[in-house]
Amino acid sequence: MITEFASDVRSGLAKPQKELPSKYLYDELGSALFDAITVLPEYGLTRADERILRRHSPEIPREFSLVAELGSGSGRKTRAVLEPLDGPDYFPIDVSTPALERCSRELADLARVTPLAASYLEGLDQVQQHRNGGHVLLLFLGSTIGNFEPRCRMDLLTQVRARLREGDALLIGCDLVKPIDTMLEAYDDPSGVTASFNLNLLGRINRELGADFNQRAFTHEARYDASWRRIEMHLRAESDQTVTIREAGVQCTIRCGETIWTESSHKFELEEIAAMAVEAGFRPEAQWVDPEWPFAENLWRAV
Ligand code: AVI
DSSP states (O other): OOOHHHHHHHHHHHSSBBBBBBGGSSHHHHHHHHHEEEEETOOOHHHHHHHHHHHHHGSSTTEEEEEEETTTTTTTTTTHHHSSSOEEEEEESOOOOOOOOOOOOHTTTTSEEEOEESHHHHHHHHTTTTOOSSSSEEEEEEGOOOOOOOHHHHHHHHHHHHOOOOEEEEEEEEEEEOOOHHHHHHSSSSTOOOOOOHHHHHHHHHHOOOOOGGGGGGGEEEEETTTTTTEEEEEEEOOOEEEEGGGGTEEEEEOOOEEEEEEEEEEBOHHHHHHHHHHEEEEEEEEEOOSSSSEEEEEEOEE
């Protein structure tokens, strides 16, 4: 029996365009590198998200007595949402236990925090058992929705909607299309933090799956695909490589110049966001756009 990680690595590297699922970027080191990305001058996304939440959270209806969050991370952004509410129950859902611990500590003064170490949908299922009669406000911040391929994105939103009741709400952040140079700089910063974040995926496969990737033989590449409106992160082999991944039972050859696709980050148009809400069973109720860094925070009502 091989692990899900080993099996995903094996199938991803067998594809004509080799790929590795982006969720594996976030081991302990990857999560720390991502935290560093969020403070890079070139990566305006997180600051835009935080600015909108600080400015506009007081406009979110106060009726919610239970707040849940998908992929809460350390919960830094959540403070602004919880503050105007009246001591709600808060259920951060994340696969990272250290992040949940930090988040629980950070927000204990504002809410009754119950951390759920689970996948998004499993966590939401657990939240059902704690419903207290009021409406739920679900947070999905930081444009993480953009890391899902279009079909998976709709599938996830539909499944999330199925776990909410009419009148519950989803607060969802979506990074918007902006000039190509700005987007490329955000995913290929001159300090090399995003490159390290990307290359760490090979390091993680070495550490956890007994592989022998030579990380120094690969370079980070960020591309913008205008037809799909997405930034793609790739790892490019700078020479022919033969890699053995013991736990996945594979040996794979990667030719010089060939790439492994590690992440897509979709950039949204405003009209697309409203259409997505309706298709998933929500009614768009409010939208706030940051004036400095095109990013939209959206409040959708489950109908
Ligand atoms: C988590 N997610 C929204 C980030 C993004 O912008 O797509 C992940 C990231 N990848 C490289 N930089 C940041």
